[in-house]
Amino acid sequence: MIIDIHTHAFPDNLAGEAMNKLAYSSKVKPSFDGSISGLLSSMDRAGIEKAAVLNIATKPEQVFNIIKWCLKIKSDRIVPFASVHPDNGDIKDLIKRIKGEGLLGIKLHPMYQDFYLDDDKMFFIYEEVAVNGLILIFHTGLDIAFRSDRRAEVKRLKRVIGKIPGLKIVATHTGSWQMWNDVLSEIAGLDVWLETSMTLKYIEDKKIFLEILKKHSPDRIMFGTDAPWSDQKEEVELINDLDISNELKYRIFSENAQKLLSL
Numbered sequence: 001m002i003i004d005i006h007t008h009a010f011p012d013n014l015a016g017e018a019m020n021k022l023a024y025s026s027k028v029k030p031s032f033d034g035s036i037s038g039l040l041s042s043m044d045r046a047g048i049e050k051a052a053v054l055n056i057a058t059k060p061e062q063v064f065n066i067i068k069w070c071l072k073i074k075s076d077r078i079v080p081f082a083s084v085h086p087d088n089g090d091i092k093d094l095i096k097r098i099k100g101e102g103l104l105g106i107k108l109h110p111m112y113q114d115f116y117l118d119d120d121k122m123f124f125i126y127e128e129v130a131v132n133g134l135i136l137i138f139h140t141g142l143d144i145a146f147r148s149d150r151r152a153e154v155k156r157l158k159r160v161i162g163k164i165p166g167l168k169i170v171a172t173h174t175g176s177w178q179m180w181n182d183v184l185s186e187i188a189g190l191d192v193w194l195e196t197s198m199t200l201k202y203i204e205d206k207k208i209f210l211e212i213l214k215k216h217s218p219d220r221i222m223f224g225t226d227a228p229w230s231d232q233k234e235e236v237e238l239i240n241d242l243d244i245s246n247e248l249k250y251r252i253f254s255e256n257a258q259k260l261l262s263l
């Protein structure tokens with residue numbers, strides 16, 4: 001069973017506009033139309049059984065609709081992650097509500113939500129996530145739509161890891177997009193889950209990825225794609241082509257996410 005820990009989808013009435021905007025700013029041709037049915041077909045083509053759909057609240061008032069939409073799309077194959085916005089006044093209640101609804105965690109994105117990963121004001125949010133036993137997925141590294149923005153850079157991620165007891169952090173794009181040398185020296189081996197989306201097709205030297213795998217705990221790395229901003233089938237093949245043991249592939253594709261998501 002392959003689990004994709006990083007995908008995106010939008011409600012049918014918003015998908016068209018959202019996809020146009022995002023495709024324009026990222027200059028990436030999407031691999032499906034941004035709808036849940038499009039995602040499910042993409043999963044079928046790639047042999048992916050379950051996918052986490054990650055939401056990002058770009059405005060505080062979106063959080064309620066995001067929670068509603070998460071509950072609507074939650075299924076055997078779709079594991080939705082909600083979001084909060086740093087400017088929400090009632091973060092404590094919102095996070096409690098997300099937990100109470102049975103959702104597993106939230107995604108936060110420094111560029112789309114205007115914060116630095118290691119901002120003092122963010123630690124209150126991180127603590128609430130930990131206290132409620134939720135999972136915190138961060139966009140990390142540079143971003144394809146904000147290529148020189150350093151708000152999610154490695155040294156900031158490093159300042160968050162290990163600071164809050166019990167906080168489960170997932171760092172996207174193998175620890176930081178386009179900063180993989182720094183991930184190898186600063187992040188690999190730390191108490192954080194890495195997911196592999198948008199890495200192997202962008203990394204110049206695949207050896208660095210293999211070195212990160214060697215240095216990092218084998219039960220803290222998971223398969224992700226960031227679809228529709230990457231093609232799920234292609235990302236599956238890129239992992240399958242790696243010169244690593246089948247056992248490690250099984251952990252990456254399936255076992256580690258099963259454990260983290262308690263599936």
Ligand SMILES: [Zn+2]
Pocket residue numbers: 006007008054226
């Ligand atoms: Zn993403």
